[in-house]
Amino acid sequence: MSSLPPPSTEEIARDARWLVQALDPASQGVRLIAMDEEAYRTASFLDDRMLQAPRDFRVVPWVRIADSVPRIGRTDARWIFHIGHVGSTLIARLLGELTGVLSVREPRFLRDVAVLPSEHRGEFSKAAPALFSRTFRSGQLALVKATSFVSEIATELMGETRRAIFMYATAPQYIASILAGPASLQELAAYASSREKRSAGRIFGLPADLPTQAHQAAAAWACEMSSLEAAAEVLKADQVRWMDFDRALEDLRGALETSSQFFGFDASAEEIDGIATGPLTRRYSKAVEHGYTPALRREVIAEAAQERARDISDALAMLEDAAQESPLLARALQRSTSEA
Incomplete structure (x- = not known):
């Protein structure tokens, strides 16, 4: 942290240099991190993982941030909400390569706000669209x-006019992708309790004890998809575009083109072609120093699907049973089936 004075409200409002990165609700303190365009472009995530490298940051009282919001004068950010492990980082990176787009990937601030009780988060969620525009x-x-669980406050962030892509994978693809990776299985276990709480009131009929990791992944899919479905139920139809990531990979150029049109980005066919065939499509989007291609992804998921076929089949049957009591889950399964 620098010993220099914190930025003024005018400096905060002027541009995206001071990322509103994290919120401590107890102290009403906000961590600001100095960024330039290249820093946004290269950072996979804007949560605390970005602090592994030296950063110029300041902690300021929330009131200073709040005072800057009326000076910003815009709330036109576009959004991506997703269920996790469905290529949202890749799509956000690729769209961020467009000349007129600043891609802001997973600022911790939104996570901090999303976990607050509804009666305490209003002032923060109302300010977020301006701060991230x-x-x-x-x-x-x-x-x-x-971040995936920020979908719980998607409607608060989008209001009545802003647009978002809702990214997902079909239930079989999602379950197999989770089973395919040790890191995703660790995350599955870590988020199990919070997802159970988030699902309450939306998902009914799932067994209390989930017998296999496939069943646990299916429950995770139900939680995250029902969150998006609940948001879509409130938002206007023209505010949301659903994207099945596996279908998007089959025609990445088309997916980028339609996404750009939906968001109103000024992108030429040549620019989109270059991005859709560029080096980022052959790298692991969460750590671009590692290679990772769509073909390798398909191979890894197919192997997990074959090895755990019985468990996955049983887990899908569990979702079908629960959908009899859970309209949002039934809608998610219908979307998964109709677009599979």
């Missing part, structure tokens, strides 16, 4: 990719 240049638009 700041860019560096005239005509530049912000694209914000939230």
